[in-house]
Amino acid sequence: MENSDLKRFLSLVPVDHFERYAANITSDSFFGFPLKPILEVEEHLLAADQKSVGYFSMEYGLSTNTYNPFGSKIPVSEKNSSAGHHIFSNLRAMDYYLVVDAPHRLDLPIYSGGLGVLAGDTLKSAADRGVPLAAVGILWNKGYFKQSFWFKDGQVPEETDWEPSSFPGLVPLETHVDINLKKEIIRLKLWKYFVYSYDKKHVIPLILLDSNVPENTPFTQKLTGQLYKSDNAEWKILQRIILGIGGMKALEKLGYQLNRYHLNEGHAALAFAEKALNKKNPEIDSLKNHFAYTCHTPVAAGHDRFNKKTLEEILPDDIFSLIKKFGSDSGNRDLINLTEHAMNTCHFVNAVAAKHGEVTRLQFPDFKDRIQTITNGVHAHTWVSKPVADVFDAYPKELGDWRQSPMRLKNALALKENPEFRRALWNAHDTNKKNLSLLLKNWRIEPGVFTIAWARRIAAYKRPSLILQDVEKILEIARRVGPIQIIFAGKAHPKDDLGFTYVNEMLSRIDSLDKNRDLVRVLMLENYDTFFGKLLASSVDVWLNNPLPPFEASGTSGMKAILNGVLQLSTLDGWVVEAADKNIGWIFGWEHHGSEIGDERNLRLKEDSDALYAMMENAAKLYYATNLKEGVNFDSDWITKMVHCISEAGFFNTDRMVQEYQTKIWGF
Numbered sequence: 001m002e003n004s005d006l007k008r009f010l011s012l013v014p015v016d017h018f019e020r021y022a023a024n025i026t027s028d029s030f031f032g033f034p035l036k037p038i039l040e041v042e043e044h045l046l047a048a049d050q051k052s053v054g055y056f057s058m059e060y061g062l063s064t065n066t067y068n069p070f071g072s073k074i075p076v077s078e079k080n081s082s083a084g085h086h087i088f089s090n091l092r093a094m095d096y097y098l099v100v101d102a103p104h105r106l107d108l109p110i111y112s113g114g115l116g117v118l119a120g121d122t123l124k125s126a127a128d129r130g131v132p133l134a135a136v137g138i139l140w141n142k143g144y145f146k147q148s149f150w151f152k153d154g155q156v157p158e159e160t161d162w163e164p165s166s167f168p169g170l171v172p173l174e175t176h177v178d179i180n181l182k183k184e185i186i187r188l189k190l191w192k193y194f195v196y197s198y199d200k201k202h203v204i205p206l207i208l209l210d211s212n213v214p215e216n217t218p219f220t221q222k223l224t225g226q227l228y229k230s231d232n233a234e235w236k237i238l239q240r241i242i243l244g245i246g247g248m249k250a251l252e253k254l255g256y257q258l259n260r261y262h263l264n265e266g267h268a269a270l271a272f273a274e275k276a277l278n279k280k281n282p283e284i285d286s287l288k289n290h291f292a293y294t295c296h297t298p299v300a301a302g303h304d305r306f307n308k309k310t311l312e313e314i315l316p317d318d319i320f321s322l323i324k325k326f327g328s329d330s331g332n333r334d335l336i337n338l339t340e341h342a343m344n345t346c347h348f349v350n351a352v353a354a355k356h357g358e359v360t361r362l363q364f365p366d367f368k369d370r371i372q373t374i375t376n377g378v379h380a381h382t383w384v385s386k387p388v389a390d391v392f393d394a395y396p397k398e399l400g401d402w403r404q405s406p407m408r409l410k411n412a413l414a415l416k417e418n419p420e421f422r423r424a425l426w427n428a429h430d431t432n433k434k435n436l437s438l439l440l441k442n443w444r445i446e447p448g449v450f451t452i453a454w455a456r457r458i459a460a461y462k463r464p465s466l467i468l469q470d471v472e473k474i475l476e477i478a479r480r481v482g483p484i485q486i487i488f489a490g491k492a493h494p495k496d497d498l499g500f501t502y503v504n505e506m507l508s509r510i511d512s513l514d515k516n517r518d519l520v521r522v523l524m525l526e527n528y529d530t531f532f533g534k535l536l537a538s539s540v541d542v543w544l545n546n547p548l549p550p551f552e553a554s555g556t557s558g559m560k561a562i563l564n565g566v567l568q569l570s571t572l573d574g575w576v577v578e579a580a581d582k583n584i585g586w587i588f589g590w591e592h593h594g595s596e597i598g599d600e601r602n603l604r605l606k607e608d609s610d611a612l613y614a615m616m617e618n619a620a621k622l623y624y625a626t627n628l629k630e631g632v633n634f635d636s637d638w639i640t641k642m643v644h645c646i647s648e649a650g651f652f653n654t655d656r657m658v659q660e661y662q663t664k665i666w667g668f
């Protein structure tokens, strides 16, 4: 009986070189997790009369280091624990190296930032809700990149090296697929990873495509090397061919009977062309009803455009003619535009926040009637800190089973006047902040000092250096109100020269505060990842979000912060627009209105940094009026704002988002 479960597993998931995995996969256990849910979902996905979704994404941030970590009975390669972090600060003499405990470093390196984290959170919530879904992505053999700081040199990108064959929970399959191009065949080996629900009762299979096999040429082997490597256009096109065409072929080869395909961003647009191959026009039209596309970017450069000629040289004529038909760029007939391809072929199109919906309709007026809005979220179980989760658990009457239904967090408002709840919430935050201070003690981070973090991808429109525009003003505020700590983290894409310049500029401004370290301490952490994302978003007092409106589609790190009662200091953009009147912090700066999208290069640094300093002073005043020397003022409006943050987290989570996908897009 028991043994037959392992047999069933191996017939459903034919693991290549099973002997290497035999210690970790038994009749009832998959790397320490129950095996049964895998059998159930795999059988469901194979059954023709069931409803199920295929989900495509270029990247997945699964935070395998902080949430539902698999165990392993065989040694895990040292390479899979990403190394320590340098920290750059205005205490230069203190330039220690930060080493984080090994279990916290086992991060599946197949993501770069927010898009991947959203895809990962989507899979986790789909698992929590028991949605039958098979996901496809790419096994990035060289990850994204490892960021190193060198004084006066800024960011120096280094290659990530890791070992998929010993990564817990990841298994190679005997299955492969071939993509036939005009001049060569790309062979893709398939891997599987399983994303479990919070209660381990359901699971989502994630199929990862890998071109690093001996049958391919050395060039082709490297295509699934580094995520978002953009050295030349051909390279980028081939990566999109692998995800879209290879991904669709993989789902079919595995025999999955899917009736919805969901493209997370336009990278996977070619999946439709693959599916439409050899079909007649009426069939192709009805196929569109099975495709959905989530658009994530309002920045022009974010939409993939490729030279038609280059695509024509690579792809066989039959598939190229379909791509030409659906993806010709409306502004330049020599280009293929993957965003337009996706909009033309997916019946369901959604933007990722209300404001982003407005902007997307301006950008693509031809499609405006079809563009819906489903606001992004975060996976509550992944991003809530233990001390805060313990507080939620202590109020079952109001917050109910928030694990099953994060929506219940809305009821936190009913506890707004409850003195025990207010005290518990503040104390949980205090515990988080003390832990952070302990980790960063070499840099003299203190739990009693007003602390702000800015941590996200370093891109021009996100304005990483806004708060450092005039360091004199920060010092003045600190002299008037009290000391200030600012923590930065973020990677700039290796080919983003502007982002690179920002890192340099920030490092030298931080350095210029060298003499005032008693008043203002500024830190920049190397190698931002989901571990630091969770640590910072749950432990600082204020989360700074200062993109130039309207260029932040949604943003999700602030959602991690509100879930932990961390207040927002934000411009009016992305998800924040929907919560701006909900008393979750402070809004400042230039606002976008009207029907012109505007120029993303006009960063408005002077006016918006002045507005930021004014609001930051208000925030610092309230902080020091709450965290008094003689004790905490539990009646403070600061704590009321914390409660409002938690309540809003009842909306800004992926459980609610996936539920909207189910009712508005997938239809089950």
Ligand SMILES: *Cc1c(COP(=O)(O)O)cnc(C)c1O
Binding pocket: 112, 113, 114, 115, 117, 455, 456, 457, 528, 529, 530, 531, 533, 534, 554, 555, 556, 557, 558, 560
């Ligand atoms: C949450 C997260 C992001 C997304 O942050 P934004 O606010 O959307 O910019 C990026 N990187 C990491 C590591 C994260 O955890």
